[in-house]
Amino acid sequence: MTSLNQQESVENNLIKIIIKSLKNNGIVHPVKNIIITEPPELVGEHYTTVAVYVKVMFKETFIKPVNLFVKRFPSNESQRQLMKELRFMEREASFYNDFMPFARNFCSRYPSGEDLLDCFSKCFYADEQLIILENLVLDHGFEMLSRDELQDLKKAEVVLRNLANYHAVSHAIISQQGLEEFKSKWRLNITVSVGRNHPFMQLFTTNGVRNCIKIIENSKKEGRQLVLDYLKKFLVNLSTKWQKIFEYPEEKFLVFCHGDCWNNNILFKFDPNSKEITRQVFVDLQEFQTDYKIRCGIGFTIKLAILSALNAYKDVDFTKIGNDEHGIDFFNDVIYKWIEANPQKMDSIESEIISVVEEYKQLQQD
Numbered sequence: 316m317t318s319l320n321q322q323e324s325v326e327n328n329l330i331k332i333i334i335k336s337l338k339n340n341g342i343v344h345p346v347k348n349i350i351i352t353e354p355p356e357l358v359g360e361h362y363t364t365v366a367v368y369v370k371v372m373f374k375e376t377f378i379k380p381v382n383l384f385v386k387r388f389p390s391n392e393s394q395r396q397l398m399k400e401l402r403f404m405e406r407e408a409s410f411y412n413d414f415m416p417f418a419r420n421f422c423s424r425y426p427s428g429e430d431l432l433d434c435f436s437k438c439f440y441a442d443e444q445l446i447i448l449e450n451l452v453l454d455h456g457f458e459m460l461s462r463d464e465l466q467d468l469k470k471a472e473v474v475l476r477n478l479a480n481y482h483a484v485s486h487a488i489i490s491q492q493g494l495e496e497f498k499s500k501w502r503l504n505i506t507v508s509v510g511r512n513h514p515f516m517q518l519f520t521t522n523g524v525r526n527c528i529k530i531i532e533n534s535k536k537e538g539r540q541l542v543l544d545y546l547k548k549f550l551v552n553l554s555t556k557w558q559k560i561f562e563y564p565e566e567k568f569l570v571f572c573h574g575d576c577w578n579n580n581i582l583f584k585f586d587p588n589s590k591e592i593t594r595q596v597f598v599d600l601q602e603f604q605t606d607y608k609i610r611c612g613i614g615f616t617i618k619l620a621i622l623s624a625l626n627a628y629k630d631v632d633f634t635k636i637g638n639d640e641h642g643i644d645f646f647n648d649v650i651y652k653w654i655e656a657n658p659q660k661m662d663s664i665e666s667e668i669i670s671v672v673e674e675y676k677q678l679q680q681d
């Protein structure tokens with residue numbers, strides 16, 4: 316847990332980086348004040364990082380303030396260590412610092428190519444511990460839709476079209492560079508350091524599956540037994556399976572993927588009159604890396620972990636979690652108690668678990 320002096324030092328360092336990053340992006344007006352806040356709607360929404368809003372006000376009152384969205388390492392040491400091992404922030408920084416400039420230059424060679432990657436936000440600064448982005452919600456009127464609701468076909472079409480553009484650009488780059496040069500240039504985003512020996516990896520693997528088994532055991536839904544049998548079988552030697560699916564693929568259609576594309580990481584802007592979508596943006600590129608079919612095994616495991624834990628995140632005091640097996644015990648205790656205390660929410664979660672398992676089984680057959 317950080318002391319007040321440590322926290323003040325962190326904030327002062329952040330302010331210095333913000334001012335410098337603004338100047339590097341052509342905003343050179345003298346700064347009057349910088350306000351850092353953690354909006355209530357973001358509290359408990361992130362385990363891997365701490366997200367805050369930053370409002371920069373200038374001495375000349377006629378200059379409009381700039382709002383920023385900032386992601387940084389959590390203060391809890393065990394979380395910080397895990398994030399370093401997973402290299403989440405480092406991968407996202409490489410997306411903004413390396414891939415985007417390279418890809419935009421690549422696209423500019425072709426007619427209308429500049430617009431192909433208009434589905435990502437402007438980055439003011441990025442390193443392995445800190446990401447500073449434009450605040451699309453406060454400054455540009457974007458919206459994040461409910462993570463619990465299905466979206467309509469029109470929104471899905473927009474998202475899939477933008478994903479297709481992103482995948483196509485990355486595949487074209489890979490094809491032009493050649494596989495060996497590509498692997499050398501983008502090594503960080505191919506060889507994933509998953510912190511295999513870190514006890515918190517259980518959160519995303521074994522414990523996530525166990526929590527879902529606990530939920531399905533009490534379910535009365537049709538097909539529960541088949542799902543339960545599959546999850547129990549999947550649990551066997553899961554840690555070994557987890558490591559194997561990170562082996563580098565020699566696939567023909569290799570692309571860079573978002574890695575965590577769902578409602579919470581998609582923003583929409585709507586025309587105020589027609590309500591039509593005018594732009595859509597992807598955020599949270601911590602899982603920026605190459606992808607291929609077998610990687611769905613990772614997504615499957617993480618989905619199960621999230622399904623059994625996400626709704627309980629706001630009840631977890633992460634400062635109490637240690638960097639050992641006792642931290643895992645504490646976290647699991649919170650999840651189990653949440654499951655028992657919220658039977659009214661189990662129906663939708665049970666349905667989602669069954670759907671995820673059936674989807675994964677189908678992917679393995681295709």
